Structures are given as C-alpha cells and as structure tokens.
Amino acid sequence: MSSPSDADVIRCSLGEPEAFGLIYDRHAATLLRFLGRRAGAKVAEGLVGELFRIAFERRKTFDGSRASALPWLYGIGANLLLKHRRAEARWLRASARMAPGRDAADGRVSAAALDARLLFPRVADAIEALPDDERQALLLFAWEELSYQSVAEALELPIGTVRSRLNRARARLRELLEPKGKDRVRLR
Amino acid sequence: MKPLDLAKKLRRDAAFEPAALDRGKETLMQAIRQEVEPRRRLTIVPQIPYEDIRAALSFLERAFGFREIRSSRMEGADGVIHHANVEFGGSVIGIGTQGAHGAVSPKSAGIASQYVSVYVDDIDAHYERALAAGAQIPRGPRDHAREYRAYEALDLESHRWRFVQWMQAVPPSEQR
Numbered sequence: 001m002s003s004p005s006d007a008d009v010i011r012c013s014l015g016e017p018e019a020f021g022l023i024y025d026r027h028a029a030t031l032l033r034f035l036g037r038r039a040g041a042k043v044a045e046g047l048v049g050e051l052f053r054i055a056f057e058r059r060k061t062f063d064g065s066r067a068s069a070l071p072w073l074y075g076i077g078a079n080l081l082l083k084h085r086r087a088e089a090r091w092l093r094a095s096a097r098m099a100p101g102r103d104a105a106d107g108r109v110s111a112a113a114l115d116a117r118l119l120f121p122r123v124a125d126a127i128e129a130l131p132d133d134e135r136q137a138l139l140l141f142a143w144e145e146l147s148y149q150s151v152a153e154a155l156e157l158p159i160g161t162v163r164s165r166l167n168r169a170r171a172r173l174r175e176l177l178e179p180k181g182k183d184r185v186r187l188r
Numbered sequence: 189m190k191p192l193d194l195a196k197k198l199r200r201d202a203a204f205e206p207a208a209l210d211r212g213k214e215t216l217m218q219a220i221r222q223e224v225e226p227r228r229r230l231t232i233v234p235q236i237p238y239e240d241i242r243a244a245l246s247f248l249e250r251a252f253g254f255r256e257i258r259s260s261r262m263e264g265a266d267g268v269i270h271h272a273n274v275e276f277g278g279s280v281i282g283i284g285t286q287g288a289h290g291a292v293s294p295k296s297a298g299i300a301s302q303y304v305s306v307y308v309d310d311i312d313a314h315y316e317r318a319l320a321a322g323a324q325i326p327r328g329p330r331d332h333a334r335e336y337r338a339y340e341a342l343d344l345e346s347h348r349w350r351f352v353q354w355m356q357a358v359p360p361s362e363q364r
Contacts, residue, residue, distance in 0.1 A: 017220045018278070024216050028209050036202030045208040049215025056219050095200040116197075123194050142192050143199040173191035 006069035010062050020056050023069055028052065030070065031077055037143055039084050040091040047084075051077050063153075071153035074144065078136045078154060089128050096124035119176070126176050130169055137162055138169040218259060224278075233273075234304060235282040237291035238345050241269040244283055247344045248274055251321035252306070252351075253314070254281075276306060295345035303340070303348035311337050311353035318351075331355070 004012070006023060013019040031051055035044035055069075055076050062072055081088060099120045127135060133155070140151045148166075152159040238244040248254040254274040262271040272283045281304070286293040294300040308314045315329050318341045326348070329339040338352040 017223050020220060021213070021217065024213050028212055032204060032208060032212070033201060036204060037199060041202035041204050041208075044202060045204060045211070048208065049212035052212065052216040053219040056216060056223075091200075091202075092198060095198045098200065099197050119194070120198065124198060127195060127198070138192075138195060142195045170191045173194060176191075176194075 005067040007062070007064045007067055010059050010069060011064055013056075013059055017056070020052075020059065023055070023073075024052050027070055027073055031073055034074065034144055035077055035081065038081050038091070038139065039087045043084050043087045047077070047080050051080055054080070066153060071146065071150040074140060074146065074150075075154035075156060078140065082132060092124045092128060093121065096120040122176055123173065126173055130172060134165045134169040134172075137165040141166055214258065217255075221257065221259075221275075230280055233280055233282055235284050235289065235291060236304070236347055237284050237286035237288070237293050238347075239286050239293050239295055240344075241272060241283055241285060243344055245269070245272055245274065247321065247323075248283070251318045251323045251341070251343070252276070252349065253317065277308075279306075293345045294347060300346060300348055303350055305350045305352055307352050307354070309353065311339065311351055314351055314353075315339050 006026070009019055009022050013023075028048060032044055032048045035047050035051070038044075039047075051073065055073055058076075062069065066072070097120070099116070127138065130138065136155060137151055140146045140154055141148070146154065148159055148162055151157075151166075152162045155162065157165075245256050249256065254276045257273045257275055257280070260273045261269060263269050270285050270288075273280050274283060275281075284291065286296065311329055315325075319325060324342040324346075325339065326342060327338075327340040329337055331337050334355060336352050336354050338350060340348055340350045342348055
C-alpha cells in the first residue's frame with residue numbers, strides 16, 4: 001500500500017486537523033536544516049515550529065494539485081527568514097571565513113586557497129547585497145538544490161521569473177570574478 | 189569557477205540540539221489543539237489522582253503514548269505540578285494531586301476503585317511499548333469473540349488501564 005501524498009494528508013487535515021502532524025514528521029528535519037544553513041542553529045530551532053504553525057493555519061491555500069508540500073514549506077520558511085536578516089548576514093559572513101579552510105585538506109595553504117580567502121567574504125557580501133527575491137531564488141537553487149519548478153512553487157512566481165532572477169543573481173556574482181581595473185581577484 | 193559554484197561553497201550546515209524537532213512539533217500541536225478544542229468541547233474528563241504527578245506524566249508518555257497538553261499544566265512556584273492534562277487520540281484525562289477533591293492514588297489506598305478503557309490502533313505494538321517502559325501487565329493481550337483484542341496494564345501507582353483494539357471496521361456498539 002502506498003502512503004498518502006502530502007496533498008492527500010493536507011486535504012484530510014481540513015476536517016481532521018491532527019493529520020497535519022504527519023506533514024511535520026515528513027518534512028521538519030529538511031526545513032530545520034534549511035533554516036540552519038540560512039541563519040544558524042539558534043534561529044532555526046526557534047523558527048521551525050513557527051513555520052509549521054503558519055503552514056497549518058494556511059493549509060486551505062495549499063495547491064492540492066502539487067503532490068509534495070516541500071516547495072510550499074520552503075516558501076513559508078524563506079519568508080520567515082526575512083525577519084532575521086541580521087542573523088542571516090552574520091551566519092553567511094562566518095561561513096565565508098570558514099569556507100576556504102575546507103579545501104586545504106593536505107594542510108598546505110595553496111595559492112588557490114589564498115585567493116579564495118580573499119574572495120569568499122566578497123561573495124558573501126555580494127549575496128547579502130542581492131535584492132531579497134534574487135537572494136531567495138539563488139539560495140534555494142544553489143544550497144537546497146531545488147529545481148526551477150520547485151523554486152517557482154516556493155516563491156509563488158512564474159518559472160520564467162525565477163529563471164530571470166537567477167540569471168541576474170549569477171550576473172552580479174560574475175562581476176566579482178571579472179571585475180574591471182585593479183580590483184581584480186585571481187581565480188584558477 | 190562559476191558564480192553558482194562560488195555560492196555553493198558558502199553553504200554550511202548548522203549543528204542542532206537533539207530536542208529541536210520535538211520542540212518545534214509541540215508548537216505545531218498547540219496550534220492544532222487550539223483549532224480543535226473550541227469545536228469539540230469535552231463533556232466528560234476523568235480525573236486520576238497521583239502521588240507524584242511529574243513521574244506519572246513521564247511514565248504515561250513513555251509507556252502509553254499519552255501526550256501532555258503543556259499549555260494547561262498547573263505548576264507552583266516551587267516547581268511542583270498540581271494538575272496536568274494528557275491527551276490521547278482526541279480524548280483528555282486530568283492528572284491530579286492525590287488528596288485533592290477526595291481522590292486517592294491506589295498506591296497509598298492499596299486498592300483501586302475504577303479503571304479506564306483506552307482504544308488504540310495497534311494493540312500489540314502498544315503492549316510492547318508499555319512492557320518496555322516497565323508497566324506491570326496483570327492481563328496480556330488476547331482476543332475477545334473476534335470482536336476486539338485487549339490487555340490490561342498497571343502504571344507506576346497501580347492505576348489500571350485497559351487497552352482495546354477493535355478487530356472490525358465498525359465496532360458493534362456503533363452498528364445499527
């Protein structure tokens with residue numbers, strides 16, 4: 001017997017609210033990790049219950065033609081994170097400081113790692129400086145590995161809009177790699 | 189390196205406390221209860237007296253899968269719990285201090301004057317759970333006229349609980 005889809009469970013929860021607990025059991029760990037990657041453990045732990053409470057209260061608006069609730073939940077989570085921009089920025093900057101170290105597995109500091117050390121804080125700043133909608137699309141795509149379609153569902157946008165936002169975000173990051181003039185950072 | 193690969197390098201997982209997911213679920217369950225409760229006002233709530241409410245709550249959760257409704261706990265400044273409610277499958281039972289309202293725990297009375305029937309979905313799994321948590325089992329699971337299967341357990345203070353699973357889709361009491 002196959003288990004009921006998220007859409008089935010949410011439909012059932014309209015009459016039997018307790019059924020919504022199953023949506024939590026299925027997806028809470030994924031969403032907790034998502035929130036943690038964006039804003040650190042403390043904020044994520046405080047938000048995960050809130051995320052599902054909001055989802056529960058809005059469950060009537062869930063589009064039942066979508067089998068999985070995951071993109072919808074990501075969308076609610078992404079919105080919640082907007083209220084925690086400072087924590088998000090702090091976590092991102094700390095991640096930028098730690099990122100290059102992970103490449104130096106052999107203990108030697110390579111030229112590439114040195115370059116990266118200069119570059120990653122700037123990448124973090126650039127991501128931070130993206131308009132909210134572009135940052136959301138970029139991080140759902142790059143970190144959560146959602147498809148264009150899922151990003152579109154999460155952000156409630158047409159897929160074409162997601163594509164153009166991702167292209168804009170990419171272009172802004174590319175400017176970092178190919179800056180004009182003396183500001184250039186070498187990459188290999 | 190491509191711009192997206194750069195962004196991917198900054199992906200870093202956080203380390204969570206093990207209980208983080210449980211706490212999140214409790215937030216959700218409170219919202220669910222708030223929606224359910226005004227709709228369905230309980231008309232009968234048995235009150236079960238205990239000497240040690242905190243130990244009772246822990247046992248009832250661990251052994252029987254009851255869940256405390258945290259928002260309704262009455263706790264003194266000294267941390268002593270005076271009353272709590274636990275729920276199971278939409279029904280609620282009060283867990284009170286023995287001596288209050290003239291009710292006495294069988295642990296001090298030496299005798300029980302009532303037992304509570306609880307209807308469950310998977311009685312054998314429930315039995316295993318109760319057993320593992322240290323419940324005493326005066327009567328193990330057995331079938332009754334192919335209509336239901338039941339077992340009885342004693343909790344920490346010797347209150348008797350009878351767990352029942354219907355073996356038919358519609359219980360005879362509801363057949364017309």
